Amino acid sequence: MQAQLQKLTELTAEIADLNHANALLGWDQHVYMPPGGAEERGNMMGTLGKLAHEKFTSEEMGKLLADLKTHLPELDADGDTYRLISVTARDYEKSTCVPPEFIAEQAQVTAMAQQAWVEARTKSDFSIFCPHLEKVVELNQRFVTFFPPADHPYDTLLDTYEPGMKTAEVKAIFDGLRPLQVELLRAISQRPQVEDAFMHLDYDEKTMWDFSVEVATAFGYDWKRGRQDPTAHPFCQSIGPDDVRITSRWVPELPYALLFGTMHETGHALYEQGVDHSWNRTALESGASLGIHESQSRMWENQVGRSRAFWEHFYPRLQERFKTQLGNVSLDQFYRGINRVQPSCIRVEADEATYNLHIMLRLELEIAMLEGSVAIKDLPEIWNAKMQDYLGIVPPDDARGVLQDVHWSGGMLGYFSTYALGNLISAQLWEKFKSLNPELNNQLRQGDFSALLAWLRGEIHQHGRKYQPQELVERVTGSKIDPAPYIIYLKEKYGEIYGL
Ligand SMILES: [Zn+2]
Numbered sequence: 001m002q003a004q005l006q007k008l009t010e011l012t013a014e015i016a017d018l019n020h021a022n023a024l025l026g027w028d029q030h031v032y033m034p035p036g037g038a039e040e041r042g043n044m045m046g047t048l049g050k051l052a053h054e055k056f057t058s059e060e061m062g063k064l065l066a067d068l069k070t071h072l073p074e075l076d077a078d079g080d081t082y083r084l085i086s087v088t089a090r091d092y093e094k095s096t097c098v099p100p101e102f103i104a105e106q107a108q109v110t111a112m113a114q115q116a117w118v119e120a121r122t123k124s125d126f127s128i129f130c131p132h133l134e135k136v137v138e139l140n141q142r143f144v145t146f147f148p149p150a151d152h153p154y155d156t157l158l159d160t161y162e163p164g165m166k167t168a169e170v171k172a173i174f175d176g177l178r179p180l181q182v183e184l185l186r187a188i189s190q191r192p193q194v195e196d197a198f199m200h201l202d203y204d205e206k207t208m209w210d211f212s213v214e215v216a217t218a219f220g221y222d223w224k225r226g227r228q229d230p231t232a233h234p235f236c237q238s239i240g241p242d243d244v245r246i247t248s249r250w251v252p253e254l255p256y257a258l259l260f261g262t263m264h265e266t267g268h269a270l271y272e273q274g275v276d277h278s279w280n281r282t283a284l285e286s287g288a289s290l291g292i293h294e295s296q297s298r299m300w301e302n303q304v305g306r307s308r309a310f311w312e313h314f315y316p317r318l319q320e321r322f323k324t325q326l327g328n329v330s331l332d333q334f335y336r337g338i339n340r341v342q343p344s345c346i347r348v349e350a351d352e353a354t355y356n357l358h359i360m361l362r363l364e365l366e367i368a369m370l371e372g373s374v375a376i377k378d379l380p381e382i383w384n385a386k387m388q389d390y391l392g393i394v395p396p397d398d399a400r401g402v403l404q405d406v407h408w409s410g411g412m413l414g415y416f417s418t419y420a421l422g423n424l425i426s427a428q429l430w431e432k433f434k435s436l437n438p439e440l441n442n443q444l445r446q447g448d449f450s451a452l453l454a455w456l457r458g459e460i461h462q463h464g465r466k467y468q469p470q471e472l473v474e475r476v477t478g479s480k481i482d483p484a485p486y487i488i489y490l491k492e493k494y495g496e497i498y499g500l
Pocket residue numbers: 264268294297
């Protein structure tokens with residue numbers, strides 16, 4: 001078996017190299033590439049992606065994995081070797097299920113759909129996007145048929161982003177959460193609103209950028225294995241565990257978006273930088289799932305970055321840099337301002353108390369689309385009705401309603417719930433760590449994040465993709481993904497801020 005394992009690591013190393021090269025091209029595409037390079041870049045990335053796919057789905061790989069799988073019964077099911085084989089074999093089976101002609105058709109349909117979506121959103125006209133979305137949904141319905149039947153067809157889509165997670169589990173979590181979040185929001189809306197005028201003044205970009213660097217450094221981001229660049233849509237890109245890059249966006253009207261966005265992307269980056277080096281260039285070298293990834297970014301952005309304890313340390317430093325804007329704003333006013341709750345139409349601008357409601361709406365629509373129980377043309381109307389129910393507002397137009405997200409035009413159904421799951425998991429992990437480390441708030445007050453990072457490294461980061469999300473959360477917290485800690489967190493935080 002040793003020789004076969006050796007062979008497996010050789011093969012996956014080459015595939016990882018191709019994927020890393022592609023990731024670097026993708027990073028450059030969004031950060032530095034001149035617009036004229038788009039077509040050539042598309043060709044390069046397509047070729048590299050095809051080579052990686054061919055290598056991974058090769059007969060040699062299939063035979064090797066089949067041989068290795070015969071050894072699984074002799075191995076410890078929680079051990080590294082077992083997991084390396086089983087995770088790689090699972091990826092292989094998923095990659096070989098879908099016929100290449102389907103992948104080519106999907107690429108074509110989504111290329112057209114993306115173009116149509118941009119036009120539809122610009123003109124705020126859903127009818128332009130509608131026929132394309134119908135095709136995207138039809139593709140997803142067909143995609144599901146390539147896999148063994150699941151409890152619900154949506155399980156197959158979810159599994160791409162959140163391995164092992166079931167639709168019924170997500171629905172049960174959201175069903176428990178929704179009435180509580182709606183109730184909390186109603187209670188907040190009946191209280192006097194907090195003041196946040198200081199967040200909308202003129203700020204200097206360079207000064208805010210430097211402050212965000214100071215925060216990322218304090219969090220523990222390793223600059224020898226990372227860098228930060230400006231971009232239009234912020235993201236974190238791993239080119240491999242020793243080169244994990246973050247990007248940030250400056251919007252003059254929303255000066256704090258750069259700071260909190262940097263905290264968020266740093267959270268993603270800390271995860272990737274913390275994966276054990278023995279997983280380099282294997283199938284396990286990345287994060288466990290999008291939901292677990294989001295739990296890390298959200299924790300650093302919200303539980304840490306929007307906490308009073310954090311700002312007790314950092315606020316005097318920020319005030320020092322922005323004397324004109326913040327000179328007369330007390331720590332308490334600042335803390336309330338950055339945590340203001342305000343239902344809005346746009347998901348990516350949503351605060352902690354409203355964010356999950358945006359996700360629940362999308363999940364319900366996606367399931368209905370996949371089941372064929374709604375007509376695509378009726379989506380704008382259903383969208384607006386649900387916005388009214390959950391958030392108490394109706395988008396003024398479809399650009400700020402059903403057309404706001406890029407995901408569907410990219411062919412992606414099954415993605416959205418991972419954002420909300422990330423929020424819930426972040427609160428669960430936070431609660432657990434607080435119970436183990438009663439000094440946490442004092443550490444934050446001193447700008448010391450080393451204990452938190454060390455714990456996340458040991459419990460989450462180092463494992464890479466070794467565990468599935470539900471399994472990982474249960475190992476760390478003793479229970480599967482559970483909305484209760486998030487609700488407690490929200491009630492405590494906003495109860496104090498809004499005097500509920
Ligand atoms: Zn994120």
